[in-house]
Amino acid sequence: MRKIALKYCGGCNPRYDRVRYYQRILDALQEEVQWVSVEDDDYELVLLIKGCEASCLETKITKTSAVPVLIIREDCREPAEIAEMLLAVKRGDDY
Amino acid sequence: MMTAAQYEESIRKLNLQVYMFGKRVENPVDNPIIRPSMQAVAKTYELAERREHEDIMIASSHLTGKKINRFTHIHQSLEDLIKKSKMGRLLGRETGCCFQRCVGMDALNALSITTFNIDQKHKTSYYNRFVKYLEYVQNNDLVCDGAMTDPKGDRSLAPHQQSDPDMYLHIVEERKDGIVVRGAKAHQTGAVNSHEIIVMPTIAMSEQDKDYAVTFSLPSDTRGIVYIMGRQSCDTRKLEGETMDRGNVLFGGHEALVVFDNVFVPWERVFMFREYEFAGELVENFASYHRQSYACKVGVGDVLIGATQLIAEYNGAGKASHVKDKIIEMNHLNETLYCGCIACASEGSRKPSGTFLVNTLLANVHKQNITRFPYEIGRLAQDIAGGLMVTMPSEQDLKAPETGKWIKKYLQGRADIPAEERMRILRLIENITLGTAAVGYLTESMHGAGSPQAQRIMISRTVNMKEKRKAARKLVGLEEKD
Ligand SMILES: Cc1cc2nc3c(=O)[nH]c(=O)nc-3n(C[C@H](O)[C@H](O)[C@H](O)COP(=O)(O)OP(=O)(O)OC[C@H]3O[C@@H](n4cnc5c(N)ncnc54)[C@H](O)[C@@H]3O)c2cc1C
Numbered sequence: 239m240r241k242i243a244l245k246y247c248g249g250c251n252p253r254y255d256r257v258r259y260y261q262r263i264l265d266a267l268q269e270e271v272q273w274v275s276v277e278d279d280d281y282e283l284v285l286l287i288k289g290c291e292a293s294c295l296e297t298k299i300t301k302t303s304a305v306p307v308l309i310i311r312e313d314c315r316e317p318a319e320i321a322e323m324l325l326a327v328k329r330g331d332d333y
Numbered sequence: 334m335m336t337a338a339q340y341e342e343s344i345r346k347l348n349l350q351v352y353m354f355g356k357r358v359e360n361p362v363d364n365p366i367i368r369p370s371m372q373a374v375a376k377t378y379e380l381a382e383r384r385e386h387e388d389i390m391i392a393s394s395h396l397t398g399k400k401i402n403r404f405t406h407i408h409q410s411l412e413d414l415i416k417k418s419k420m421g422r423l424l425g426r427e428t429g430c431c432f433q434r435c436v437g438m439d440a441l442n443a444l445s446i447t448t449f450n451i452d453q454k455h456k457t458s459y460y461n462r463f464v465k466y467l468e469y470v471q472n473n474d475l476v477c478d479g480a481m482t483d484p485k486g487d488r489s490l491a492p493h494q495q496s497d498p499d500m501y502l503h504i505v506e507e508r509k510d511g512i513v514v515r516g517a518k519a520h521q522t523g524a525v526n527s528h529e530i531i532v533m534p535t536i537a538m539s540e541q542d543k544d545y546a547v548t549f550s551l552p553s554d555t556r557g558i559v560y561i562m563g564r565q566s567c568d569t570r571k572l573e574g575e576t577m578d579r580g581n582v583l584f585g586g587h588e589a590l591v592v593f594d595n596v597f598v599p600w601e602r603v604f605m606f607r608e609y610e611f612a613g614e615l616v617e618n619f620a621s622y623h624r625q626s627y628a629c630k631v632g633v634g635d636v637l638i639g640a641t642q643l644i645a646e647y648n649g650a651g652k653a654s655h656v657k658d659k660i661i662e663m664n665h666l667n668e669t670l671y672c673g674c675i676a677c678a679s680e681g682s683r684k685p686s687g688t689f690l691v692n693t694l695l696a697n698v699h700k701q702n703i704t705r706f707p708y709e710i711g712r713l714a715q716d717i718a719g720g721l722m723v724t725m726p727s728e729q730d731l732k733a734p735e736t737g738k739w740i741k742k743y744l745q746g747r748a749d750i751p752a753e754e755r756m757r758i759l760r761l762i763e764n765i766t767l768g769t770a771a772v773g774y775l776t777e778s779m780h781g782a783g784s785p786q787a788q789r790i791m792i793s794r795t796v797n798m799k800e801k802r803k804a805a806r807k808l809v810g811l812e813e814k815d
Contacts, residue, residue: 248386248390248419249388
């Protein structure tokens with residue numbers, strides 16, 4: 239089972255409902271995934287869900303993360319596409 | 334950290350002496366007028382529990398390294414200051430009112446600077462005391478009321494010149510184990526939703542005022558502290574049972590007059606004692622932080638703009654070009670306010686104690702805009718809403734069989750929107766622009782953290798006029814002069 243860390247930005251002024259979008263990604267996942275926090279260790283990638291384009295948290299996470307970071311900035315992509323990417327990404331892949 | 338439910342329970346346990354409408358309120362938590370304000374404070378706990386907001390709501394304590402609610406944090410970086418502004422907007426939007434917890438955070442941060450500076454000059458040990466207190470606040474995730482404003486009596490007179498010496502809170506007795514104080518603090522936001530009260534002087538002071546130069550903290554239910562609830566316009570609608578006419582059916586704010594009737598303060602809770610020359614510094618730093626805190630009005634502005642857009646659509650006027658343009662103007666003003674609170678945070682600086690302080694000039698400019706723009710945003714909202722906002726019958730009339738049919742028929746706007754939905758949005762606009770929430774959105778914007786003139790004085794004191802003069806002379810070929 240894939241182990242993925244979920245991280246949201248703080249959501250001060252999000253342009254879409256980040257939690258609902260995450261839920262849609264979950265619904266679209268074809269395999270079970272173990273969701274952990276970025277403070278845990280030993281996960282294969284990070285799903286960073288941001289509410290807008292601003293890179294407040296993004297820079298910090300991408301700089302320090304040893305694993306690939308899949309960044310969501312808007313909800314225009316089909317959740318199924320994101321779900322597929324989450325399962326396909328390999329350690330060392332660059333997003 | 335506490336959960337929202339634990340917070341409610343912790344407030345329930347306090348033995349506060351609260352009065353409203355001439356009677357003692359034994360159970361403020363469940364009082365229908367006060368409860369929405371408690372719920373607004375509880376939101377500061379609830380959002381910290383939610384993963385999608387933790388990056389803003391939670392900080393890491395510089396004292397213990399533990400995760401703490403940002404409202405108890407001492408800003409350690411520009412990023413912290415920026416997150417504070419963002420947290421204000423977020424909570425303003427989530428509650429649509431004053432969530433009351435910023436003032437205590439601002440008091441803690443201002444004290445972290447001034448207690449350190451007093452110690453540097455006087456070899457006192459206020460900073461250590463303060464740090465112990467701060468750790469207690471952080472570990473227990475407490476709400477602090479930041480109590481600065483005195484009743485002030487005759488505004489043209491200094492504290493020691495007042496005919497009634499209690500017009501400014503002052504020291505009346507010095508004992509081995511502590512001090513006794515008397516006076517009052519006016520307009521105290523969220524006072525009866527607070528675990529602690531932090532008292533500070535309200536103006537710069539001279540030696541003659543040294544008995545008024547006192548700063549301390551106390552548990553909010555300390556003997557001798559009396560809370561007299563302030564009224565808000567339309568407040569008794571909360572007693573009506575029905576909720577629609579409140580506008581905001583979930584949240585509200587409150588203020589109280591807090592009387593200190595010969596209250597004992599132990600030394601370990603005293604953070605300034607007659608060091609009158611530091612009163613001005615404390616007031617200025619607190620005011621700068623607190624002026625930044627008006628980031629919350631941007632969040633309330635988001636709600637009001639959203640409601641205005643909805644009512645325009647429900648009225649069938651959403652596509653009119655002047656309506657669209659007015660909504661653009663509302664957004665322009667609201668985002669200009671956002672620029673101010675982000676700017677003063679981004680241009681902050683590190684003080685000797687290690688605390689980061691906002692840029693004072695920009696914080697004052699931001700607050701000066703706050704004294705104006707919400708009024709204009711409110712005016713535009715009322716323009717678009719139409720007169721029904723203030724002439725609409727009550728929810729009881731909507732529900733009564735004799736009148737309900739007429740109300741549903743004649744209060745209908747666009748055919749596909751039920752009259753009740755239209756009425757609810759109108760009530761929300763009423764609530765924010767002239768009901769209970771207008772206390773926070775309008776008059777607090779005017780006077781909270783200091784009336785407009787206080788910011789103009791600070792702007793004139795902090796702006797660099799010399800450099801501006803020099804720049805002008807240089808461009809016309811005149812020699813630079815100091
Ligand atoms: C909703 C709300 C919430 C608040 N919450 C808090 C809180 O939580 N904690 C807290 O400590 N305070 C709080 N305040 C108090 C706020 O800081 C004061 O309202 C503000 O400092 C102005 O003081 P005042 O209301 O006494 O008005 P005044 O000081 O009487 O001002 C009224 C007018 O008189 C002018 N004026 C006053 N004195 C002078 C003078 N000497 N010379 C010339 N002009 C003068 C002012 O510029 C202003 O135009 C709150 C206020 C409001 C409205």
